[in-house]
Amino acid sequence: MTTNSEKKWDTLKRNPKLPTPTPVDREIILDENAILLSITDTRGVIEYCNEDFVESSGYEEYELVGSGHNVVRHPDMPRVIFKLMWERIQKKQNIIAFVKNMAKTGRYYWVMTDFVVKENEKGEVTNYKALRKPAPKEAIQEITPLYKRLREIEDLNGIEASEKFLKGFLDAKNTDYDTYVERLITDNLGNISLSSASKEVSKTTEKKKGSFFKRFFGIE
Template identity: 40%
Template sequence: MNNQEKYLGDNDFIVSKTDKSGIIVYCNEIFSKMAGYPPSQLIGANHNLIRHPDMPRIAFKIAWSLIKQNKEFFGYVKNLCADGSFYWVFTYITADTDSKGNILSYTSVRRKPPKSAINTIVPIYKLLTDAELTGGIEASQDLLNKFLDEKNTSYEELVINLQKGAVI
């Protein structure tokens, strides 16, 4: 890993689709370019291939909890590239369902996040990952809940307000 950051273009969208267990079944060219892997290495791989160690596990627990209930997830994610660099995205994940509402797969669309949102979320994620190192995901969940309570907001409201440029 290195501290080299890559940036999505203002009009770039990363798109990927996974099966129900997180295995990539589709990725667009921008995803392949940003992650630094050829599509042949992404298709069939678990999406956590690009998980950066600075990301708190609680963020993914929240994401999976929501999307498995056929709810939408929005969040900020730091991704790891094949060469050790990284990039930030504002991500939207939704379940793809059949006519009876059964989940078939998941689609994620990511775009460039506002710098103000990343400046706000980085120290929060650092506290959460530190809590996970000492007390596991439960400690991270407790810390996140306390933070949200203190701010009188929900996780969803926090993310959307940061996307709109709010200062927390």
């Protein structure tokens, strides 16, 4: 049974003026120093996006602002990952995820996404700020088969079955979602530079709350 929360994240409409592109199996190579930033309202509608976000998407800024964030959603992405992301940020909790996005041309690019939840003086959520950096190639190679299996399960048996499989996959590795994703990033950082203040933090395996990017890259 689909809950109201699931309907909210899963049925957000694209801007009807922006046609859905046909996927093209050709990757866009992002600048390793790029930081793709977007700010959305609580419904996931884009209110602001920076130059790196605009350039990677292939859309014009005026096309993106006012559109649902799923304007860049790639059909290869499992719906369960977006469900986890939405549920977490609605609880004012952080989550890091690998996301395959689709540009206006139909080409794709991989990013690792982190969130900062914005609140007003009353503690009410006003906006979601998402920061993205290019994902390490080795991490993409590991996550791609998992995402493919999750998509296949969803197509045949729905998102509930996909979510159960993901939990079983993590349990078999004796880990949880956050630890698994953080390890994929920190074990495969390669040429991605860490801020000097964060290098010591990256050597630990202790789980901490708050922005992953702030801890490991010194940005928020």
